[in-house]
Amino acid sequence: MSSSARDRRARGRGWAIAGWGLGLTLCIAVPAVAGDRGARTGAFADLEPGGRGAALGGAFAPLVDDPTAIHWNPSRLATVEARGIVATYSDLFGLHLARHAAFFVAWPHHDPVLEWDRGTLTTGSRESHSAWGVGIQSTQVDLDPESYAEYDLALAHARRGRLGLNWGLAGHLLFVRSDLDGVSASGFALDLALSRTIASRIDGTMRIDGTLVVRSLLSDLSWKNAGREPLTRTAEAGVGIGLGPLRVPATLTLDLDAGALRQAAAGAEWSPVGPALTLRGGLRWRDDGDRAEVRGGGGVGLRWKEIAFDYGLALGPSELGETHHFGLRLGF
Numbered sequence: 001m002s003s004s005a006r007d008r009r010a011r012g013r014g015w016a017i018a019g020w021g022l023g024l025t026l027c028i029a030v031p032a033v034a035g036d037r038g039a040r041t042g043a044f045a046d047l048e049p050g051g052r053g054a055a056l057g058g059a060f061a062p063l064v065d066d067p068t069a070i071h072w073n074p075s076r077l078a079t080v081e082a083r084g085i086v087a088t089y090s091d092l093f094g095l096h097l098a099r100h101a102a103f104f105v106a107w108p109h110h111d112p113v114l115e116w117d118r119g120t121l122t123t124g125s126r127e128s129h130s131a132w133g134v135g136i137q138s139t140q141v142d143l144d145p146e147s148y149a150e151y152d153l154a155l156a157h158a159r160r161g162r163l164g165l166n167w168g169l170a171g172h173l174l175f176v177r178s179d180l181d182g183v184s185a186s187g188f189a190l191d192l193a194l195s196r197t198i199a200s201r202i203d204g205t206m207r208i209d210g211t212l213v214v215r216s217l218l219s220d221l222s223w224k225n226a227g228r229e230p231l232t233r234t235a236e237a238g239v240g241i242g243l244g245p246l247r248v249p250a251t252l253t254l255d256l257d258a259g260a261l262r263q264a265a266a267g268a269e270w271s272p273v274g275p276a277l278t279l280r281g282g283l284r285w286r287d288d289g290d291r292a293e294v295r296g297g298g299g300v301g302l303r304w305k306e307i308a309f310d311y312g313l314a315l316g317p318s319e320l321g322e323t324h325h326f327g328l329r330l331g332f
Contacts, residue, residue, distance in 0.1 A: 044150060044174060044189070044231055046215070047139060049088040049102040050327035054312030055299025056267030057282025059249040062195070062211045062240030063269075066308075066329055067106035070135040070156040073213050074168030075193035077131040077158035082306075083107040084331040093321050098141045106133040130159040133170075148183065151175040158193075168193045174221060187221035189231055198239075207242040214256075233257055245271040262287055267297070275303045280312070293317065299325075306331035 050068045053060030061073040067086045069076040085105045092098040108131040133156040141148040151174070158168035169192060176185040195211040216231040223229070238251035246268065253263040267282025278301035285294050299312035312325040 044152060044221075046234075047090070047092070047100045047137075048314070048325070049090070049100065049104075049137060050086065051088070051299050051310030051312035051325040052269075052280065052301060052327065054090075054314040054323070054325040055280035055282060055297050055310070056249060056269065056312075057265040057284040057295070057297045057314075058263065059238065059251045059265035059267045059282055059284070061193075061213050061236055061251055062209050062238040062249045063247055067104035067133055067135070068102075068327070069158075069168075070104050070106070070133040070154050070170055071102070071137070073193050073195060073211055074133075074156045074170040074191060075158050075166040075195040075211065075213075077106055077108075077133050077156055077168055078129070078160045078166040079195075080106050080108050080131055082331045084306075084329060086327060086329045088325065088327040090323055090325045092323050093316050094324065097143060098139070100137065100139045102135060102137040104133060104135040106131055130157070132157055146179045148178045148180075149176070151177075164196050166195045168195075176221075176223075183224075185221050185223040187219065187228075187231075189216045189219035191215045192217050205244050207240075209240045209242075211238050211240070212236070213238075234262060245274075260287070269301075277302060288317075 048054050048058055048060075049071055053064070053068070053072060056063075061076075064072040064076045065079055067080070067084050068088070069080065083106065085103070088100075088102045090100040092100060109129065133154075135152075135154040135156070137152040137154075139150045153173045154170050156168060156170035158166060160166050169190065172189040172191070174185070174187045174189060176183070178184055191214065193211065193213040195209060198208040198210050200207040213236045215234045215236070217233060219231040219233075221229055221231060233256040234253055235256055236251050236253045238249060240247060240249040248266070248268045250266040251264070252261065253265075254260070255262045263284055263286045265282060265284035267280065269278050269280040271278045280301065281296075281298045283294060283296050285292060295315045297312060297314045299310065301308060301310045303309075308329040310327040310329070312327075314323045314325060316323055
């Protein structure tokens with residue numbers, strides 16, 4: 001091999017090593033290999049698909065009412081009244097090196113009911129009592145000539161239970177692909193979620209919802225030539241308060257494996273002229289293990305009939321910058 005070829009290869013591996021470090025900083029799951037090549041950590045980090053959750057500082061689980069509930073809070077799928085699809089895209093930290101894309105589909109189940117209206121017998125439907133959802137997410141890091149990608153294929157189901165309690169399950173098939181030797185994996189994860197309306201008024205001027213989401217309750221990731229490991233288990237408890245056109249969510253996220261608080265987040269969204277226009281903002285305190293920071297977010301939502309567009313700006317670690325999140329929703 002010529003010296004120039006060796007130099008190019010060395011530069012390529014240097015970029016790959018830099019990319020793995022960048023991936024960890026981005027919370028993208030570029031695994032760190034232990035001395036015995038038997039332990040890897042950080043894979044399948046929570047990257048918050050869509051513009052609405054990012055604009056609310058990550059405090060979206062108590063409010064989510066669209067197909068992205070497959071990711072944010074599977075139990076809230078039971079509150080989705082109409083079938084719909086959502087596509088999302090994020091250029092992570094605006095670096096054009098890492099991107100996250102997702103696609104979600106949800107379809108609720110309604111019981112038919114006969115209604116008598118002005119001498120005419122018609123067929124209507126009750127509010128949904130259960131729902132199914134399918135989602136696929138991909139995270140890709142491109143550092144020529146090396147690349148790293150994660151894929152998450154999810155199937156979720158939710159039901160309205162007794163005493164107003166909704167429950168939901170989301171199963172995930174996970175895949176990691178990379179140009180680097182040994183950096184590939186496959187596995188699974190299972191999320192469990194519960195939610196309930198705590199208080200509400202008949203006229204709809206006030207509503208309080210509580211929720212609990214346990215992510216990676218069961219999980220296993222098998223790395224090529226490097227053993228197996230579970231993903232980090234987290235529990236997110238939250239409450240969402242609706243006061244007419246104003247909605248205020250707040251959440252706390254606990255790392256169950258470390259027994260430490262990972263994140264505290266709160267946000268607000270206001271629809272001054274109805275669902276056609278929604279303004280959002282949020283703050284989060286997040287501890288990534290090495291340090292803790294307070295980060296902000298904001299965004300806007302636009303809706304016309306069954307089409308909705310959401311944009312969210314999320315501030316990241318101080319040395320990186322902001323991430324622009326986009327989401328497009330279509331009901332059918």
